[in-house]
Structure formats: structure tokens, C-alpha cells
Amino acid sequence: MIQVDEKGFYGSFGGAYIPEMLYPNVEELRENWEAIVASPTYQEEFQSLLKDFVGRPTPLYLAARLSETFGAKIYLKREDLCHTGAHKVNNTVGQIILAKKLGKKRIIAETGAGQHGVATATVCALMGMDCTIYMGELDIKRQRPNVERMRILGAKVVSAISGSKTLKDATNEAMRAWIADPVGTHYIIGSVVGPHPYPEMVARFQSVISEEIKWQLKAKEGRENPDLVIACVGGGSNAAGAFYHYYNESSVRLIAVEAAGHGIHSGKSAATSVLGTPGILHGSKTLLMQTEDGQVIEPHSISAGLDYPGIGPVHAHLHEIGRAEFVGVEDEDAMKAGILLSRTEGIIPAIETAHAIHALNQISFNPNDLIVINLSGRGDKDLETYIQWGNY
Amino acid sequence: MNRIDYLFQTKKERVLSIYVTAGFPNLEDTLPVMEAIQAAGADIIELGIPYSDPIADGPTIQESNTQALENGMSIKTLFSQLVGFRSKIHVPVILMGYLNPIIQFGEEEFCKKCKEVGIDGLILPDLPMSQYLEEYKSLFEEYGLFISFLISPQTSEKRIREVDENSNGFIYMVSSHAITGAKAEISPEQEQYFERVANMNLTHPRLIGFGISDAATFQLASHYSQGAIIGSAFIKNITNSTDLNRDINSFIQGVIG
């Protein structure tokens, strides 16, 4: 059984390794989140927003030409059609209602590519809540349009200038900001990372993805379980959502796709399952890329959303017990897969998502296999990267 | 007897602990800085193990961590620098560090080395008390290492009592809702919190840290507790120092008068 235990561990990974200053905040969440989320008033608001604001259920689309290309029956779970363009908003909608019920007045969040930042700024605008987004100084320069989207939505974007000035440092800054205002602020973490209960809570909000896949597949194919589910992994939230209701269905192969950058062993990669070792990152015990001395290494991926030196503890556990197969896709191959999907299906994917598409070339499957790929986001935010790559 | 307990038995007030990042400003400054801190009259030295992602620390200490790492500091190097330091340093020395580098070094090996060179205690901000009790308590005790847990204005009375029960030596009282960093003044709310905890009749002495920076704030903290910890203000003072002995002496003398 893949299940979080009472202390927040999935096997040997997870927990809450946090400074005492954050203990009351995290305790408050741990003690209350499940009861609040289970309450009828919460569910009513959550379900109605998922439907009318996010645009759920998202289609499960039979990609006929892609299927023909690869010789299997391939469905795409269209998270790219969510409002704001990616799965991230499932989680921010879930957390903002929770924050409101906890009486919080102010929201903070970290962001790398800016997708989670935009999804957070969006729900803050929706709820009329004060919003501050921490973003690495380098990412602010790399992801200009998303920075402006957040500002248009009324969020304040704060530049994280410490360390390597990217996602991990933005996360550090958000944690520091939370320490500074523990009573009034809720921290919306954007992936299945951080101290318990965040990894499980975020996974639960994203689990709507596999919940829908189950009934949609049943209606289309007469079966709830595909043979394979494929998703990309940065921190691992879209993958956790796509895998969630299949964790304990052993006939379903779970394929987790990491960014291999210039090559897994090139020194410019984000393939944590291969390069990572157990340690502590952002409050949980997990696999992370680090030096022999335990200093966190700055990863590389062409997609900012996969450019993270760790993976969520649930993925470290899936890796540890061999429940999921981990595949590393290189920058160049991901870009090619992005073009391929654009040309065969008329869908320009986010570059994160393009990694999951390319994985079809790197795994084995049978011609009659039923494959679901989680199409985590659309490529609008990545136009500049596609243009600079230029090979189309 | 552990040097920390001995200190608090013989000195009941105005105890000054100075935090400095190991290997800062230069790699080989660790020992000379410790000697200067002791010579200037501080009572405890808190030696920071630099880390790439110090989430409880403000900009000044973050930058000193980054600098120390660039200088080449690591736990291995630190222990090699500390070999024989007890021939010169008699005040209690505490290592402050985040858990990850210690896990990579090996927790047992770390404790063994601490004991070998003469470290008295540990402050590990991201090791929660529950995890300590489960995984580390017996190990630290085996090697005679004290541990001080933190409390903050948000810490409930019940938990403060648990911290009192499980800490050794002293309790680290974080002065405000904040990360480390020198601030100018202490607010009336902070004073109320200091007073509330002072009236709890805890078994362990308390040192107040975060935002203590000069004679005035040290005096105020000492009014409500056995003393204080100064980090960021001290680091700032030595950052561009051309004469460490002189600047450390004048800083510490300026605080304790």
C-alpha cells in the first residue's frame, strides 16, 4: 500500500524537518486540513470552483495520430485546458479555500517557471486576498510574461536573491516569510514537497486527475485502468495526481519522467532519482541532488518547472520500492517531442509536459497497450524557449 | 560536568554567546576568531556549520554561509581545524547547523568527532523535537553532547514545558517572529513574551537570540533571562575587518561594557 503514515512518512521518506518557529503553523495545518477538506461546505465550494472556474472535468482525449505514430492506444489527460494553463490551479483552488477557513488573510507562494505563481495570484484575486510570490532573480528574468501576469492579477512579486537565485531559493525565501508572519499567513506550496502535511495535501488536491481518468476511461474503454500512466516530475504534483488512484493497482505501470538536461551525467541535469541521495530538502526527507558534503546542488533543465534539486517524498518512495519506473529525458529530445505533439495533434505542450511525451521513445510497451499521458500544461508560457530553440 | 552546565552554575546573568560561521571571513579564521571571542570576554561560542540553504537565517548569516562554502569549508575541514583547540579555548563551544550536511557526514561519526575535539553541545534548527527523541537522543547522550531547542513567541506553554524537559544546558529563546538578523529595537510585545516565559519557572536557563545586536538590546534581554546570543551583528562587524582581534574586542566590549 502506498499511503502516508501518521508522522508524514511514505516508507523512509517524508516527515516535517522544520524550525521550531514554523511548528505551530504546520501543526495547525496538520491537525485541521483533513477535517476541513472533508466538510460539506468546503466540498461544495471546491467542487463548484473546479467545475466553473477551473473548467473541470478536463477531457480525456484519444490522440489518434500520436497513437498511430507510436503504435499503442494513447489518451491525453488535458490538464493544459485548465484555467491558467496547467494542473497547478487544482492545488491553489484547494488551498485557498482551506486558508480562508483557517482565517488567514495573506497568501505567500514560491514559483519557478511562474505557473504556480500565476495559479496562486489567480485564486488570490478570486478571493480578494493579499498575495506575495517569491521568485528567483534569475527566473524573474527568464519568465517575464508570467511575472507580468502575476502583477496584473494584483500579486506582489519578490525577487529571491540568495543562493542560486532560482526555485529552491524562492522556496527558502517563502519559508522565511512564513516564519515572519506565522499567524496571518498561509503558505501555498506548489508541489508535493515541503513538510508534512503538504506533500499529501497537494497530492490529494491533484488526485482529481486520476479520479477523472478512471471514470472517463470506463466510459470510453469499458475499463478504469490503463496499462501505463505517464507524467513528468519536477517536484511531482501532476504525477502524484495522475498516479494517485493507481498507486495500489499493480497492473498499472507508473512512468515518472524526469528532466535529464544535457544528459543524466553531464553535470547539467535534474534527474533526481538517478543523481539524488537521501537527505533533507525544504522540510522533508527525500532524494535530492547534493554534494558529498550535503550542500544542495543547483540542477539544470530547459524547462523551469522541472528545474528542482529534489522530488517529493512520495516519489522517492515509489522509486525506492520500484513501484514507478523513472525515465530521464534530455532537453533536446523534449523540445522535439513538443514539436511532434504540436504537429500530430495540434497541441503545443508546456516543455515540462513535452518530456512526458518523449518518454514514449524510451520505454517498452505493447501495441495493444492503453496509455494515458498526463498533459500537465500548455506551451504558451514557453513560446520564447521554443523560439530560441528554433528547430521547427 | 558539561562546560555548559558548569557555566550556568557559576554565572547566572549577562551570559553572552557569540555566533560565528566557521570558515568566515576566511577559511583559516575559525580558530583565531574563536580565540578573539574568548579573549574579549564572551561566555559561549556558537560555531555555525555553513549550509547552502539555511532557511531560519536572514541575509547576513546566509551570506556568511555562502562565503564560508566558497572558502571551502565543510564538516570534515571544520573538524580538522578543531583538533587540539581545547588547549586554547576553555569556554563552552556549541555547533549550530542544519541537519542535511550532518546526515551526509554520518550522524554517529559526527557525534564521535564532536566528542573527540571537545564540542559541548548542538543547536540544530531543523531537527524537530519529536524526531530527536525518536532517532537522536540516545546517540547524543552517548557522546555527551547537549542539545538546546528553540522556542518562539508562537510556542504554546505546553510545548515550552516539553522543550524545557528535553533541552540540556539552556533553552534558545527566539526573540520574535523572525529569522536571524540584527534589528534596532525590541518591541513591547516582545518584552511581554520575555516576561511571560521568565515567569514560567523553567528548570533551564534561557538565552535570547535573533535581533540582539548591541549593549542596549543585550541589557534588555539579560533583564528577562540569563543572557543573549548575538550573531548577525557580530558577523557584520567582522565582514570587512582588516584587524579581527581589534574589531572583535571592541564589538564584544561594546556589548558587555
Ligand SMILES: Cc1ncc(COP(=O)(O)O)c(C=O)c1O
Ligand atoms: C506544465 C507543468 N508541468 C509540470 C510542472 C512540474 O511540477 P510538478 O512536478 O509538481 O507537476 C510544472 C511546474 O511549473 C508545470 O508548469
